[in-house]
Amino acid sequence: MAAGLAAVEAPAAQAAATSTITVDYGADRGPATQIASGFLHGISATSPAQYLVDGVKVRSLRGADHHPNLPSLYDTATYQRVSATGANLRVGLYYYTANPSSPYRSYRPGDNGNFSTWTTIVxxxxxxxxxxxxxxxxxxxxxxxxxxWGSRYTTTYFQAHKVAYDAVKARNSSYRVEAPELSAYNFTKLQQxxxxxxxxxxxxxxxxxxxxxxxxxxxxGHTAQIRSWMQANGITPMPIAITEYQGSSYGNPDAWAAGPNVRWLAQxxxxxxxxxxDALTSDWDYIGDDSNFIATLGNSADKATGTLPKGVWWNYNTYKTMTGRMVNVTSSSATTVDALGSLDTGQRRGVLLIGNQTAGDQDVSLRLNNASALALSNVVHVRAERISNASTLSAPTVVFDADxxxxxxxxTVPLGTLPGNAVYKVLVTPATTSAxxxxxxxxxxxxxxxPGLAGRVFTEAGASGGAAAALDGTARGQYLQFTLPVSTSGVYDLRAVLKRLTNRAFHALYIxxxxxxxxxxxxxxxxYYGTDYGTVSLAAGNHTVRAVAVGKNPSSTGYVMVFDRFDLVRVG
Known part of the structure; x- marks a missing residue:
């Protein structure tokens, strides 16, 4: 909800420890496509919870054909669930080595000079x-x-690549081959x-x-270097994919550190x-031969159940809302605090992620330039939320909410102290005081x-209309659904007033x-408290609004949802 009007003067001199993030909404950096919202082994037929998948942009997913533990894209249920996201699917031809039922499991391309078996596998x-x-x-x-392949990288592996390449292209010349999938950027080995x-x-x-x-x-620097070299050596540069990023080893939390993740996205x-x-985040929660493997959207969901978001999941949830165009964002100390942002004039919103790369506290000041496209009567609304670097996080903490x-x-907006490895999520929208x-x-x-449950209406003095609508839910996945009439097509800031309870559900809203x-x-x-679901384009007519109990706070005793009212604030 909008707080009081705050007139902000020109930026004052900053203390030495303050990182200044400057967003220039007038500097277009190309379409917002969530280029880095890809995941390694991130989705199986049953995990993670569907709202965690729905809440991010799954741009790309790399998975197995057949594997006893990892999610197999050749399992129909897994394929259908992943395919429904619209992701670019990448499949490894080499997973036969992990399939205990494969007759070729012990074969390695080129064994005893034999490559014909490799052609058969491909x-x-x-x-x-x-x-x-x-x-x-x-x-x-x-x-x-x-x-x-060690020392055979430049010999046997190169031959194996050509055999696979020729087999794929003979099958269908439009099929794409992706290689070499090096474990790290190595300019010399890429040149070879x-x-x-x-x-x-x-x-x-x-x-x-x-x-x-x-x-x-x-x-x-890496992508520029290899692209320039290709241009100088008679090779037309092809698209580049970074198919695993962030993290150093299995079980190491640096793989899902929220603050550093922002700099990865920005890079x-x-x-x-x-x-x-495309860029796909790594999967360090599980070793590939772990029979207890649970898909977690590349370390973004809790490992135990796959039903609750880690702090880093909220980065990708925010990244999904970076629609429209990316804009120029700079930091006075990018290796300490880095950021990226977008502007969507159609949706009337600017979205920003600011991440602390260090383990210590960092003061952050935000400078907005050329923000008039987001203003009503020369006023914008700024809402900043702190995403903590937590193993599970049910909600970010609001730290600034004002016109x-x-x-x-x-x-200039002083955001205050950002704790170590934490993130600021910032939304800039039109001020709605007079909307x-x-x-x-x-x-x-x-x-x-x-089915089997009934939404009920009850009377209570705290409700604005003297009554509220509730679902006395008992399990995850149950829902309360409304029909919402919209008289005029437009862009609206959708808000609701709900009742906070100790037995309340953790819910996701679907329109x-x-x-x-x-x-x-x-x-x-x-x-009773207010919540803001953000801006959404709605055509005139009836819309189905469904609140789904997707889980519960670990301290909650149940899955109750209580809605007092919905507000549609016209912003465009």
């Missing part, structure tokens, strides 16, 4: 995909070959691979490697001009509930089947 994997009607974006001959492929007519359609490190590597966005196509007056299209509001008492809307805004945790001391 064709078998593609045949099954075609028979099942699967859509595969890229085929990967081998994973981390310089590590797995590309020279061989250039001279033997087996250049990959996608050039790939991994960027695995506890701290962010120079991804823009990938800065690499787009160099040809970056801000622009001076010459800009303003028209359409209010719906929840109990007056047509209402249904999960016409699409999750909007972040999930909401209403656990706490009894009382």
């Amino acid at each position: 064709n078998g994997v593609m045949s099954e995909a075609e028979q099942k009607g699967y859509r595969v974006n890229a085929w990967i001959p081998w994973n981390e070959p310089e590590a797995q 691979f590309l020279i061989y492929c250039r001279d033997n007519r087996c250049l990959p359609d996608v050039l790939s490697w991994h960027e695995l490190n506890p701290t962010t590597t120079d991804v823009p 990938f966005e800065r690499s787009v001009p160099n040809g970056l196509e 801000v007056t622009l001076a010459s299209g800009g303003a 028209p509001v359409t209010r719906y008492e929840a109990e007056s809307l047509p209402m249904t509930a999960s 016409d089947g699409v999750m909007v805004g972040p999930p909401q945790d209403g656990y706490g001391n009894v009382g």
